[in-house]
Amino acid sequence: MSSQKGRNIRIGIIGGGVAGLSAAYELADASNAQVHIFENEPSIGGLAAGFKGRANWDWPLEKFYHHLFTNDDEIIQLTKTIGAGDLLQIHRPTTVIHYQGKNYPLDSPRHLLLFPHLSLPQKLRMGFVLAYLKYHPRPPWRAFDRLLADEWLARRIGHTAYRKLWQPLLEGKFGPHFQDVNLAWFWARIYKRTPRLGYYRGGFQAFVDKLGETGRQRGVTIETNTPVHSVMPLPTGGFAVACRKENPALEQFDVVLSTVSPGLMQRLAPELPDGYLSQLASLRHMGAVVMTVALDRPLLTNTYWVNVPKAEGLPFLVLVEHTNMIDPAHYGGDHLLYLGDYLAPSHRYFSMSKDELLMEFLPALSRFNKAFRPDWVTGAWLHRAPYAQPIPTRGYADAIPDLRTPLPGLYFASMSQVYPWDRGTNYAVEIGRRAAKLIAEDYRQLDVQSWPANEG
Numbered sequence: 001m002s003s004q005k006g007r008n009i010r011i012g013i014i015g016g017g018v019a020g021l022s023a024a025y026e027l028a029d030a031s032n033a034q035v036h037i038f039e040n041e042p043s044i045g046g047l048a049a050g051f052k053g054r055a056n057w058d059w060p061l062e063k064f065y066h067h068l069f070t071n072d073d074e075i076i077q078l079t080k081t082i083g084a085g086d087l088l089q090i091h092r093p094t095t096v097i098h099y100q101g102k103n104y105p106l107d108s109p110r111h112l113l114l115f116p117h118l119s120l121p122q123k124l125r126m127g128f129v130l131a132y133l134k135y136h137p138r139p140p141w142r143a144f145d146r147l148l149a150d151e152w153l154a155r156r157i158g159h160t161a162y163r164k165l166w167q168p169l170l171e172g173k174f175g176p177h178f179q180d181v182n183l184a185w186f187w188a189r190i191y192k193r194t195p196r197l198g199y200y201r202g203g204f205q206a207f208v209d210k211l212g213e214t215g216r217q218r219g220v221t222i223e224t225n226t227p228v229h230s231v232m233p234l235p236t237g238g239f240a241v242a243c244r245k246e247n248p249a250l251e252q253f254d255v256v257l258s259t260v261s262p263g264l265m266q267r268l269a270p271e272l273p274d275g276y277l278s279q280l281a282s283l284r285h286m287g288a289v290v291m292t293v294a295l296d297r298p299l300l301t302n303t304y305w306v307n308v309p310k311a312e313g314l315p316f317l318v319l320v321e322h323t324n325m326i327d328p329a330h331y332g333g334d335h336l337l338y339l340g341d342y343l344a345p346s347h348r349y350f351s352m353s354k355d356e357l358l359m360e361f362l363p364a365l366s367r368f369n370k371a372f373r374p375d376w377v378t379g380a381w382l383h384r385a386p387y388a389q390p391i392p393t394r395g396y397a398d399a400i401p402d403l404r405t406p407l408p409g410l411y412f413a414s415m416s417q418v419y420p421w422d423r424g425t426n427y428a429v430e431i432g433r434r435a436a437k438l439i440a441e442d443y444r445q446l447d448v449q450s451w452p453a454n455e456g
C-alpha cells in the first residue's frame with residue numbers, strides 16, 4: 001500500500017484498552033513499524049481498568065467486575081507470552097440465582113436438579129437443552145444467528161422454565177431488547193461458561209500494565225490523556241489524526257486502527273463511505289452502571305456472584321461479592337461488593353449522583369442478609385460506561401462491519417465485532433491480534449519476524 005519499502009510504517013492506534021494494547025504488542029514485532037497509541041483516559045485498560053479506592057489496597061480493583069473463564073485461551077496465552085503467567089490464579093467461587101427472595105446455586109447439573117421451583121420433567125428438559133448447546137460437537141451457530149433466543153428457548157425448554165430462569169436474565173442484560181437477541185449469542189454464553197474462574201494477582205490492571213510495558217519495550221509509544229477527535233484521509237495516502245484537548249495536534253500515520261465504540265467511530269471518521277457508516281449506525285448496545293460498595297464485614301456467606309432477575313423488583317441485576325473470591329486482606333480488610341445493571345445510556349441511573357444511587361441500592365441488601373445495616377458501609381465508588389454490551393440481533397453475522405474499512409489503511413476493531421462470543425477481554429485480545437494480522441497482510445513491507453500469519 002502507500003508506504004515505500006525501507007522506511008518506517010507509522011501506525012496510529014486509537015484506544016489503550018485490551019484490544020488496542022494487544023494489536024500494538026503484535027505490530028511492534030515488526031522492526032520497521034512505529035506504533036503510537038492514543039488513550040483518552042489518564043491510564044490504560046479501558047473497560048478492564050482498575051481504580052485504587054484507598055491507599056491501603058494492595059492493588060487496584062476493576063471499575064467493572066471482571067474474571068476469566070478457564071477456556072479464555074487467547075488472553076491466557078498472551079498472559080504467558082508477556083511473562084505474566086504467574087499473576088493468573090484460578091478460583092472456584094459459588095454463583096447463584098436469586099429467586100423469590102432466596103439464593104440457589106445453578107452452575108452444575110446437580111444444582112439444577114436441586115432447584116425446588118421446577119418439576120423434575122421441567123428440569124430434565126432444561127438440562128437436555130443446555131447440554132445440547134454446551135456439548136454439541138459441531139454447534140450450528142451460524143444457523144442460530146437467524147433464530148431468536150427468546151422464541152427458541154421458550155419452545156425448547158418450555159415456557160414455564162424459560163420464563164422463570166432464563167427470560168429474566170436475558171431481560172436484565174438487554175432490557176427492552178431482550179426479545180431481539182439471537183440464539184448464537186446465547187449459545188456462545190452457555191458454551192464458553194466455566195465454573196472455575198481466573199483472576200490476576202494485582203487485578204486486571206496488573207495484566208494491562210504488563211502488556212503496556214512489554215509493548216513499550218518493543219518501541220510502542222503510549223500517550224494517555226490524549227483523546228482523538230478526527231481521522232481524515234490524506235490525498236497523498238495515510239491519515240491525519242487530530243488529538244488532544246489542550247495544545248491540539250495533528251499527526252500523520254500510514255495506518256490507523258480504531259478500537260472505540262461504533263458510535264464514536266462514525267464521528268471520528270465521517271469520510272467513511274455511507275454504507276460503512278450506516279453499518280456502524282445499525283449496531284445497538286447497552287450501557288453499564290456499577291456501584292462498588294465497601295463493607296466492614298461480609299454480606300454473603302461464601303457466594304461470589306448473584307444473578308438478580310428483574311422480576312425480583314430489586315434495583316440492580318447483579319450482585320458480586322468480589323472478596324468472596326479474592327481475599328479481603330488485599331484490600332485493607334474491606335469487603336467489596338459490586339451492584340450492577342445493564343441499561344440504555346438514557347436511563348436515569350446515568351444522570352443520578354453516587355449518593356442518590358446508593359440510597360436506591362442499599363435497602364435491597366437486606367434481601368441478601370437480614371442483619372445488613374447501612375452503617376456497615378465504609379465507602380462507595382460509582383462507574384458508568386455508555387458502551388458496555390453490544391446487542392446481537394437476528395442476522396447479526398451479516399451486520400458486523402469488516403475490520404478493514406473501505407478507506408485503505410483504516411481499520412476498526414471493537415467489542416461489537418467479536419461475535420458470536422460475548423464481549424470480554426479474551427476477545428479484545430483476539431480481535432486486536434486479528435486486526436494486527438490484517439494490517440501485516442496488507443502492508444507486506446512490515447518486516448514481521450514471528451507472527452503465525454506470516455509463517456503459514
Ligand SMILES: Cc1cc2nc3c(=O)[nH]c(=O)nc-3n(C[C@H](O)[C@H](O)[C@H](O)COP(=O)(O)OP(=O)(O)OC[C@H]3O[C@@H](n4cnc5c(N)ncnc54)[C@H](O)[C@@H]3O)c2cc1C
Nearest residue numbers: 015017018019040046047064066067227228388424425428
Ligand atoms: C460491566 C462489565 C463487566 C465485564 N466483565 C468482564 C469479565 O468478567 N471478563 C472479561 O473478560 N471481560 C469483561 N468485560 C468486558 C471487557 O472489559 C471488554 O470486553 C474489554 O475490556 C474491551 O476492550 P476494548 O479494548 O475492545 O475496548 P475498551 O476497553 O472500551 O477500550 C477502548 C479504549 O478507547 C479509549 N478511547 C475512547 N475514546 C477515545 C478517543 N476519542 N481517543 C482515544 N482513546 C479513546 C477508551 O478510554 C478505552 O481505553 C466486562 C465489561 C463490562 C462493562
